[in-house]
Amino acid sequence: MIRAEWKALADRLLTAAWRWATPCGALLNLPGRPSHNGARCDGLEGYARTFLAAAFRVSDGSDPLGWIDRYASGLEAGTAAPGRDDAESWPVIGDVGAQGQPMVESASVALGLRVTRRWLWDGLDSLVQDRVEEWLRGALRHVPAPNNWYLFPFTVAGFLESVGRGDAETARARERAMELLETWYCGDGWYSDGDGRAFDHYNGWALHLYPVLDSYLAGKDSPHGGRLCAHLESLAEMFGADGAPIHFGRSLTYRFAAASAVALGAVTGHTPLSHGQSRALIGATVRYFLDRGAIGPNGLLSLGWHGSHAATLQPYSGPASPYWASKAFVCLLAPPHHPLWTDSESVLDEDRVLALPGPGLLVQRTGGTVRLHNHGSDHVGPDEAESAAGDDPHYGRFAYSTETGPTARGDIADNHFCVVVAGQRSVRRRIHPLGAGRTGSCGWAASWHRPVFATVPVMVPALRVESVTVAKGVWELRVHRVLGAPYGSTVEQTGWASSEPSGLHPLHGWEQRDEVEAPHGTAFTPWARVPRLSASVRGTALFAAVAALTEGPAPVTVNGATADTIEVRWEDNTITRITFDPVGVTHRWGEEP
DSSP states (O other): OOHHHHHHHHHHHHHHHGGGBOTTSSOBOOOSOOOTTOHHHHHHHHHHHHHHHHHHHTTTSOOTTOHHHHHHHHHHHHTSSTTOSSSSOOOOOOBTTBSOHHHHHHHHHHHHHHHTTTTTGGGSOHHHHHHHHHHHGGGTSSOOOSSGGGHHHHHHHHHHHHTTOOOHHHHHHHHHHHHHHHHHEEETTEEOSSSSOOOSTHIIIIIIHHHHHHHHHTTOOOTTHHHHHHHHHHHGGGBOTTSOBOOOSSOGGGGGGGGHHHHHHHHHTOOSSOHHHHHHHHHHHHHHHHTTTOBOTTSSBOSBSSSBOGGGOOTTOOTTGGGGGGGGGGGGGSOTTSHHHHSOOOOOOOOEEEEETTTTEEEEEETTEEEEEESSOOOOOTTOOOOGGGOOTTTSSSEEESSOOOOOTTSOOSSOEEEEETTEEOBOOSOEEEEEEEETTEEEEEEEEOOBOSSSSSBOTTOEEEEEEEEETTEEEEEEEEEEEEEEEEEEEEOOOBSSOOEEEEEESOOEEEEEEETTOOSSOSSEEEEEEEEEEEEEEEEEEEEESSOOOOOEEEEEEOSSEEEEEETTSEEEEEETTTTEEEEEEOOOO
């Protein structure tokens, strides 16, 4: 996509959204399923998130459709009497869990004002500026959620300081956010989204974006730029050849915001990619969604993935939530003659396997399709009890891809290993990483978890599952060791959920093989089928299978296996050996058979 196409897309999305604006433009009350935050918060979200797209759109001073005047009018009306029940007033900012959502939107308002300062903020009456400041300071005076939310007051404080309104309060907000960011950094360019182990798209569109963009807008080199560069080393490999992001984690309805970190890296220079690679990737990601119905007949971004898809959403998702996709328009901060726009596009098309010990992830890229094997991201807070009721298909599965989505709750779980006790299938909640690395032509990642159940006993004493995934070519070797399984238990392993047949081949320990329907489908297909293996188990036992996104004969045989070791031979005569106690993976050339 060329720069003019990005600007035209912004105008298209904004024009459609503004059909639903209040008379003065303070709220954009888009149609659709309301969030649990209430209609007024949803309307503020419509203003704030589209303002972000408008700000990037006019950042070069070109504003033929008059977006600045519209957002200035809305800003003045919304802050005239915050909290009042009328047609225009914005909700006040409160603590998380009690009117906290406006804090999220305050960051988009502040960032939009900072980008458009000379055209919008500087033209406001001083009394209006004071009112806006007072509303924004609510973000500094209330408690954020214990995760990326701390970057919202950070961003608000950055704007206030940029217009000469900084003080001890703004300094504290910025210092606190940066202190927490340090504690959440886990290496490989990845942050956990708060205490615990939550690694997902929030790394790119929040945890890297806000601090690096803050420095850029201040004309300073970011102390976090090196981490963004490291993050893009792996993030750039997590998009399919068609631009699809991996369908993994929460808030997926933000869609092409997943490419915002790639755009930011190009704008700020903190990237391992060439400008042509960056441009090709962000453009492909936008086209991926536009070509698959992300914009509905009313011209609005729908709540879902390709089109509308309720299972993709969270309770906080409202009609305007998809407009956090506006973050991808950060690319427009690069002026017309920037090499991001003048260099020829160049695509990333090499097959690669990439192990990330920090977040406990394994990336497998083959033929333009990307799979993510999850041995480290669970989105379970450190103070949160493990419960099957909290099962999240977007974190609990062992594998995700750019071509498939997880099955919905109520259907058979795809890419899952469970222990079945008294007729109940276990859930994987808190994930404990055991390592990740590369050996020979293979990459591997390992973890363990305690199976949890929906009813008593929620946990079975001493029951534990240790798991290793080995990626080689298009194949995934999945090995699990079960410890402490009670009498009468069984185990199940499922494969990829797809409308087309996928591969799941038993290697060791499995007794039965079948296929299960998932009638509620996924974000990619309205109906899916899932291959499944099953077997009885008691005490300690080892199970191995090989999976693939497509059907085909398994290219691997078992050389030997015990309760804690398995060795397999691939068709290219290489041998992979997996051991437990401790977990280890080795790969070598085999002797001639």
